[in-house]
Amino acid sequence: MLSTVNELGLTGDGNTKYSGWIPVEGTPMKMPATVIKGSNDGPNILITGGVHGGEYPCIETAIQLANEIQSESLSGNIVVIHPVNTAAFLARMQYYGPYDGKNLNRVFPGKASGTVSERIAYTVNQIQKEADFFIDLHGGDIHESLVPFVIYSKNGGEELAEKSRLVAESVGFPYVVGSVSEGGSISGAASVGTPGFLAELGQCGQWSHGEVAEYKAGIYNALKHLGSIAGDPDQHQVTQLQKMTVVKSLDEGCWYPNVRLNEEVNKGDKLGEIRDYFGNTLSEYTAEASGVLLYLVTSLAIIKDDPLAAIGVA
Ligand SMILES: [Zn+2]
Structure with missing residues (x-):
């Protein structure tokens, strides 16, 4: 080396x-x-x-x-x-x-x-x-x-x-x-x-x-x-944990999470949504699997294809 x-x-x-x-x-x-x-x-x-x-x-x-x-x-x-x-x-x-x-x-x-x-x-x-x-x-x-x-x-x-x-x-x-x-x-x-x-x-x-x-x-x-x-x-x-599921944004705009860091989520739970500058919901995000929330984006600003959150799956 x-x-x-x-x-x-x-x-x-x-x-x-x-x-x-x-x-x-x-x-x-x-x-x-x-x-x-x-x-x-x-x-x-x-x-x-x-x-x-x-x-x-x-x-x-x-x-x-x-x-x-x-x-x-x-x-x-x-x-x-x-x-x-x-x-x-x-x-x-x-x-x-x-x-x-x-x-x-x-x-x-x-x-x-x-x-x-x-x-x-x-x-x-x-x-x-x-x-x-x-x-x-x-x-x-x-x-x-x-x-x-x-x-x-x-x-x-x-x-x-x-x-x-x-x-x-x-x-x-x-x-x-x-x-x-x-x-x-x-x-x-x-x-x-x-x-x-x-x-x-x-x-x-x-x-x-x-x-x-x-x-x-x-x-x-x-x-x-x-x-x-x-x-x-x-x-x-x-x-x-066997794997990490990363949830990515489908839109640019403002990010409103519904969950907290280190929280246990169940498959289908709402993780949050992205709204435009007029308050209209552009896209909603749900947990693809049950697990623990390992990371969560804290910025209001979100770019398309950015990670929003990651769930660690046992
Ligand atoms: Zn890094």
């Missing part, structure tokens, strides 16, 4: 810990990254924060992890990218990147000669290929509320999914969800044989030291589970 990072342009002059920039070839983008070489043998771990630029607790968590983890207490190697999408971060954009208007977490494993987002994904995927485990830190976006949960990909076969699920469980967030979505960072990792998880904590364009502490505690426990840092991982009781 470290030779790949080296080839991509982040070199360390033989130091055990070093930071710098990983350029995204053919674009103005470069990603701030830190490499920590462990003093003992162990797994190669890639940690990314800020694939989405408006998810602040995860970005600060990635920055703090990069600063805190020291080679003396590490087995194996860790590369932290903190954050991946600096352009989206500085533009304070939800979901999308400013250069091509694409959602970086929908274009994995990317393309070497694609648009900026596709090239970012491609660059990250080169490191994913050489990693033994991939950890991607997310949260509710600027206009999203959510309950902390962890997603793992089921796309790389049963063995890979099971390894991913067990490490995802060790984070200790209340819900662990299996996913068959294509194009996301974890399915990009799964497509090159690397297990991993995508964690979600924080919401609505805010961050606090408390959230970052909670996030870091979860990731440190996962790193113990993986054998990267010493110590017995805490065991957590979490709720396993």
Whole structure:
């Protein structure tokens, strides 16, 4: 993994810990990254924060992890990218990147000669290929509320999914969800044989030291589970969910939810409606399955095809 990072342009002059920039070839983008070489043998771990630029607790968590983890207490190697999408971060954009208007977490494993987002994904995927485990830190976006949960990909076969699920469980967030979505960072990792998880904590364009502490505690426990840092991982009781159903908007306009975050909904329950600026109902949304409401869009403004809510199904 470290030779790949080296080839991509982040070199360390033989130091055990070093930071710098990983350029995204053919674009103005470069990603701030830190490499920590462990003093003992162990797994190669890639940690990314800020694939989405408006998810602040995860970005600060990635920055703090990069600063805190020291080679003396590490087995194996860790590369932290903190954050991946600096352009989206500085533009304070939800979901999308400013250069091509694409959602970086929908274009994995990317393309070497694609648009900026596709090239970012491609660059990250080169490191994913050489990693033994991939950890991607997310949260509710600027206009999203959510309950902390962890997603793992089921796309790389049963063995890979099971390894991913067990490490995802060790984070200790209340819900662990299996996913068959294509194009996301974890399915990009799964497509090159690397297990991993995508964690979600924080919401609505805010961050606090408390959230970052909670996030870091979860990731440190996962790193113990993986054998990267010493110590017995805490065991957590979490709720396993088989899938996540995302409800998308059919219209642009104003969004009026009928449900609350973390609420149990039954199939057919009304989730909310979209109205136009004159108060006329344009479309109504009902639960396609029974389950728990994992995230809910909080903005009044809604664009067509945007996610409105997600239901975790047991
Ligand atoms: Zn995200």
